[in-house]
Amino acid sequence: MKYFNILIIVFSVFFGCKQQEKTAEEQTASIETENFEAFGALMDGNDAYDANEMLTKYQEMAVTDTTATRFTAKVTEVCKSKGCWMKLQLGQEKEVMVKFKDYGFFMPKDIVGKEVVVNGLAFVEEMGVEDQRHFAEDGGKTEEEIAAIVDPKKTFSFEADGVLLKK
Template sequence: MNKINISILFLILVFACKDGQTPAEAVKQTTLEVSERPKTGVDYLAFGEPFDDEAVISHTALSEKYAGMAVADTVRTKFRATVTDVCKAKGCWMRLQLGEGREAMVRFKDYGFFVPKDIEGREVVVNGQAFVTQMSVEDQKHYARDGGLSEAEIAKITGPKKTFGFEADGVLLAKE
């Protein structure tokens, strides 16, 4: 019985590692594959865990929820917003417009997936946990560098600030 299990595992790894990939590369590629999930008539590119675009709240509705939250509060939701900034290094985070000059900093659960680096101005739907946090000066400077800000702009960051965060387990990017 043990030999059968080992044989099956070997076959799975052989077929998963086509084109000379290692098992880890094959798993990562599967995780990052893009697929379509149209539900409400909008075509999307999907990243991360699958979800649909039904019962999505607006960015202004989420902004109102954030206004009533204290540091460390969380709420599970999915919302639609416009991307204002994205990590230029890997696409490992993005900022979404909430309105009235507010933004939500979106990171991806367990860094399990990334988004394209050229999606500023595009509409997305994100699914996950909204939370309020206090961002340190070091973290603000790190994200400012990733976002491509100049050293003069980064030097202006001098104190921690209350931020609206979001850990997304899935992202739907509206097709152009």
């Protein structure tokens, strides 16, 4: 009986460790691929909308609507503090604010102008004045620009669980 209990403990430890390896693999922070550097959850860049198609989808959404999607766009701004958010260019001078699921990963701060593929949830929200000012401060805006923010605004937002950064 004693050997049987030891055997059960050994199997429990072995299978418990196997499960942790899989979880760590699913949540890889940064993996190199041939043409992209991956952040967050592993994904492929296939079947991604382009920025203009995504703008059309956003314009059809109402505040609080959410849709799972993947799209490609150029980075226009990144949080200068930690890389904890970025803005992407959609068509017609519109942008989308991208945050990262559970702050599970951050982006490099020097990627403005580079192309990314983001995977996650697209939604439309009304951003309050305080949040707008916070993001403006993180983005390096001047005191005058921050003070000029006085009204809430409808924004296109995205919570990414994975990002591919084109090399």
